[in-house]
Amino acid sequence: MLGTMYSILSPGGNVQSGARIPSLALDQQLHLYRLMCLNRRVDDQMIRLQRQGRLGFYVGSQGEEAAIIGSAFALEPRDWVVPCYRELGAALVKGFPLIDLFSQFFGNSRDLTKGRQMPNHYANHDLRVTSISSPVGSQIPHAIGLALGARLAGNDDVALVYFGDGATSQGDFHVATNFAGVFKTPTILFCRNNQWAISVPVESQTASRNMAVKATAYGIEGVRVDGNDIFAVYDVTSKAVAKARRGEGPTLIEAVTYRRGGHSTSDDPNSYRDDAEVEPWIERDPILRFRLYLTRQGHWDDDKEQALEDEVRATIRNSLDEAFRSGPPSLDTVFEDVYDEMPWHLREQMESVCTPEEFQTVEQGT
Amino acid sequence: MPSIPMNQAIREALHEEMARDSSIFVLGEDVIAHGGPYAVTRGIAEQFPDRIRQTPISEAAIVGTAVGAALCGLRPVAEIMYVDFITCAMDEVVNQMAKVRYMFGGQTDVPVILRLPSGSARLIAAQHSQSLEAWFMHVPGLQVAVPSTPRDAKGLMKSALRGRDPVMFIEYKRLYSVKGEVPDTEYVIPFGQADVKRQGEDITVVASGPMVGKALEAARILSAEGIELEVIDPRTLVPLDTDTIFSSVEKTNRAIITDEEVRRGGSSAELASRIAEECFDYLDAPVRRVAAADVPMPFSPVLEKLAVPSVEKLLAAARDLVA
Numbered sequence: 001m002l003g004t005m006y007s008i009l010s011p012g013g014n015v016q017s018g019a020r021i022p023s024l025a026l027d028q029q030l031h032l033y034r035l036m037c038l039n040r041r042v043d044d045q046m047i048r049l050q051r052q053g054r055l056g057f058y059v060g061s062q063g064e065e066a067a068i069i070g071s072a073f074a075l076e077p078r079d080w081v082v083p084c085y086r087e088l089g090a091a092l093v094k095g096f097p098l099i100d101l102f103s104q105f106f107g108n109s110r111d112l113t114k115g116r117q118m119p120n121h122y123a124n125h126d127l128r129v130t131s132i133s134s135p136v137g138s139q140i141p142h143a144i145g146l147a148l149g150a151r152l153a154g155n156d157d158v159a160l161v162y163f164g165d166g167a168t169s170q171g172d173f174h175v176a177t178n179f180a181g182v183f184k185t186p187t188i189l190f191c192r193n194n195q196w197a198i199s200v201p202v203e204s205q206t207a208s209r210n211m212a213v214k215a216t217a218y219g220i221e222g223v224r225v226d227g228n229d230i231f232a233v234y235d236v237t238s239k240a241v242a243k244a245r246r247g248e249g250p251t252l253i254e255a256v257t258y259r260r261g262g263h264s265t266s267d268d269p270n271s272y273r274d275d276a277e278v279e280p281w282i283e284r285d286p287i288l289r290f291r292l293y294l295t296r297q298g299h300w301d302d303d304k305e306q307a308l309e310d311e312v313r314a315t316i317r318n319s320l321d322e323a324f325r326s327g328p329p330s331l332d333t334v335f336e337d338v339y340d341e342m343p344w345h346l347r348e349q350m351e352s353v354c355t356p357e358e359f360q361t362v363e364q365g366t
Numbered sequence: 367m368p369s370i371p372m373n374q375a376i377r378e379a380l381h382e383e384m385a386r387d388s389s390i391f392v393l394g395e396d397v398i399a400h401g402g403p404y405a406v407t408r409g410i411a412e413q414f415p416d417r418i419r420q421t422p423i424s425e426a427a428i429v430g431t432a433v434g435a436a437l438c439g440l441r442p443v444a445e446i447m448y449v450d451f452i453t454c455a456m457d458e459v460v461n462q463m464a465k466v467r468y469m470f471g472g473q474t475d476v477p478v479i480l481r482l483p484s485g486s487a488r489l490i491a492a493q494h495s496q497s498l499e500a501w502f503m504h505v506p507g508l509q510v511a512v513p514s515t516p517r518d519a520k521g522l523m524k525s526a527l528r529g530r531d532p533v534m535f536i537e538y539k540r541l542y543s544v545k546g547e548v549p550d551t552e553y554v555i556p557f558g559q560a561d562v563k564r565q566g567e568d569i570t571v572v573a574s575g576p577m578v579g580k581a582l583e584a585a586r587i588l589s590a591e592g593i594e595l596e597v598i599d600p601r602t603l604v605p606l607d608t609d610t611i612f613s614s615v616e617k618t619n620r621a622i623i624t625d626e627e628v629r630r631g632g633s634s635a636e637l638a639s640r641i642a643e644e645c646f647d648y649l650d651a652p653v654r655r656v657a658a659a660d661v662p663m664p665f666s667p668v669l670e671k672l673a674v675p676s677v678e679k680l681l682a683a684a685r686d687l688v689a
Contacts, residue, residue: 080438113471125473130437131466135457141427142462145434145442152391152417152440159434172457175424179431182422337472338506340530343558343605 003210005256006236007226011284013292022235026299032073032230033294034308036065036287039089041312042098043261045320046105050265055105059120061086063228063260066286067192068162069093070233071255074241075160080128082143082161084136085120086192090162094127098315102323114337115329136197137163137170140189144176147185147244158244160188160237166197168214169205177252181218186244188237189215189252192227194259199272215252227255228286258284367547373406375516375548376481376537379523380407380443382552384414387441390527391417393428394445394481402445404483404542425451429458432478433466441477441527449482449536450493463532464507475530479523485576485626486674487539492662495670497575497627502534503603503636509557510603512536514578516546518601521555528554538575538626558605562614566594569684570614570621572637573597577624577656577675584680593688603633611637612644619650620687624675629657654683 008019015021024032043060050058061068064086072081072090081090091101100112104122107115113123113131123131130146133139143161150157167173168191180187191211195202208214215222221243225236233255240251258281262269294300335342335350342350370378384390392410394402398420401408411418421428425446432442446452452459459480466476486495502510509531513519519537526533563578564585573581578599585595596614600606615621621641623634638653659673 082434111471112473113469116471117469121469123470123473125437125470131469133462135461138430138457138462141430141458142434142437144427145431145436146438147434148419148431149435149438149440152435153389153438157438172426172430175422175427176430178422178424179427183419337468337470339509339605340475344608345606 002256003224005224005226006232007229008231008235009229009289009293011228011289013289013296015293022231022238024234029294030299032069033287033290034312035069035089035092036230036290037308038312038315039065039069039092040287041316042088045316047261047265055119057119057265058105059085059264060261061088063281063285064192064194064257065089066230066290067227067233067255067257070230071160071188071190071237071253074234074237075158078128078157079241080130080143080146080157080159082130082139082146082159083132084139084162084164084167084192085132085134086164087162088120091122091124091129094124094129096122096124096127096129098319099322100124102319103326106323107329108323108326109329110323110326111329114333137167137172139163140167140172140176141179143187143189144179144183144185147180147187147250148183150186156186156245158186158188158241160190160241162190162192164197165191165193165195165202165205165211166200167191168211177215177218177220180250181220184247184249186247187250188240188244189250190237191252191254192257193254194257196259196263196269196273198263198267211254212252220250220252222252222254224254224256227257228284228289230286230290367549369545369547370516371543371545372513372516372519372537373404373542375520376406376523377408378548379520379527380410381413383524383527384410384417387527389439390441390443391419391435392443392445393419393421393432395421395423395428395447397445403447404537404539406481406537407445425455426458429455429463429478429480432480433458433462433476436476436478437466437474441479443479443481443527445481447483448494449484449498450496452480452482452498459508460505464505468507476532477530478532479526479535480533481535481537483539484536485538485540486663486670489665489667489670491665495663497536497625497658499536499574499603499625499627499633500631500636503633507532508604509533510536511557511601512574512603513601514538514541514573514575514599516544517548518555518561518599520548521553522557522601524554525557529557536575540576544579555601557602558607560598560600560607560610562596562610563599564595564597566596566618568594568618568620569596569687570611570618571595571597571680571684572600572611572621572623574600574603574625574633576626580675580677580680581624583677584684587677587681588684593684595684608640608644611641615641615645616648619648621649622654622656622680622683622687624656624680626658626675628660629655630660632657651687654687656680656683
């Protein structure tokens, strides 16, 4: 299941012999740890809200926080994140405010995507987090375009695209990776191999030995990394980013991790896999591993853990309260942004479904 | 005014706009060596060597790459060798290019232009001869331009390159070599403005692409019989200038819609339906459609001739309408 992969920390949080911790200041390490905990708590809270019937749908990332946060942290603010749909942590690294994420989950009037996208399909162009796309793998070519665009515009921005193991079966993965190789675009192709594509195990997804090996066919570098090791993920991604920035082309990174929860709140993994399979991955938990390391280094203890827990819970609660206070989007926005200027046929439809008084009523929140 | 063929008119629009706007770049298969199969992009590699990418064969990656490049502020113009091959990229067209601005909550535009050689020409059968305007019209977010003359092609391409919307730019292959006068001074043709190609009192013929020329030919023949056709070219199907069409129908009280798409579910169906909804009280006869047979385009010249709408079919429809 695991095979050979680059790692720095053992599951017990010890530095592997011969491995070197990447140069991250202590405050950066603690920031990463906080984001991982925040990611986990947001997931827990949203799944709870979904079970309570207060949220329609949610995609969690329990157990994959190191892969997601460690990779995104290797980027500069000007770099592009092209998410799949399980990368809440990358959005947090990018500085996506919680209130904006929660507003998106509820599709309220504060939602940057104006209540048009299903939960977890957030986007923030200013933060360079692109719109999440539901057809699996269809976002991968966009990362080639963003990276090619950077080259054409004469800057050294890079684009990092996330996708799962299932997406490597899609044509878009192959054609995009081929383009990346041919044009040597500054793209990081980041495959979260979490072993499951809804109910289909990775063994049924590909006959390849692993995902990283697929890079060979396209003439690019492929790297396999322990996706539950925050330092290893950060290290390989940093190197890939630096290489891309130097104009030396793309890298395919396979982060070996595990989807601890269901594919989404619409999925029940108990119907297709045994708890016994999940058990070892709880021992390989990325947050626990990082905490054990920080504790051994003398940077962390139970009091700090409790203080962080309290702070994270309060932060989530405050943002949630704020999101719940916002009403629905105004009705007329349904016709906006289809075109740059609203054509007559949309104006006509807008006027036929809503009177100006009705628009006002909605805007007043009644 | 100089008289030039349509492929040259589009080429001029690209060259002039690329000189004006450094964010425009060209990508597609064979766009450097041959300038594409119809030589539209010829010379761009010499004049703008850093702003053209000849790509591996993948329509999906071409469109997906164009979408990504548009997200970071560029204006990609992608050539799809034949519109028939857009099927390989339909997810990127329908789910991405058309919807990204809306799904982003309007935070960004996706000004991608897809150049789409279309229609029957030189006996190239079912997978090189299609007209897929109706597919694209059906997707909110896409604009659809269908020039019928070199002048319109250049002016519409310039508008497309200055707009903020994704554009499906339908180029009829059979029209690439047809010459027409093009102003040698700067001009653009806005989207959503139909052009009355011929005035007449008896029947409104809404014709697009190659059917504009056939409608004008039919009009010359019918004029000798005392039937005057008013030929209207919408030029863009999205946005559509219905005002010009409705005014004409209110004057003539009869309408024929003609294009080279297969008839069932074609753009003619949308136009006929709009006319029926808005001009019912003015109509003296049912709206007629003259379009391609509902079959895949056959190769044999004898069979192809049957499938493609002809001047004769237009004449028959018109004579029947005024009988």
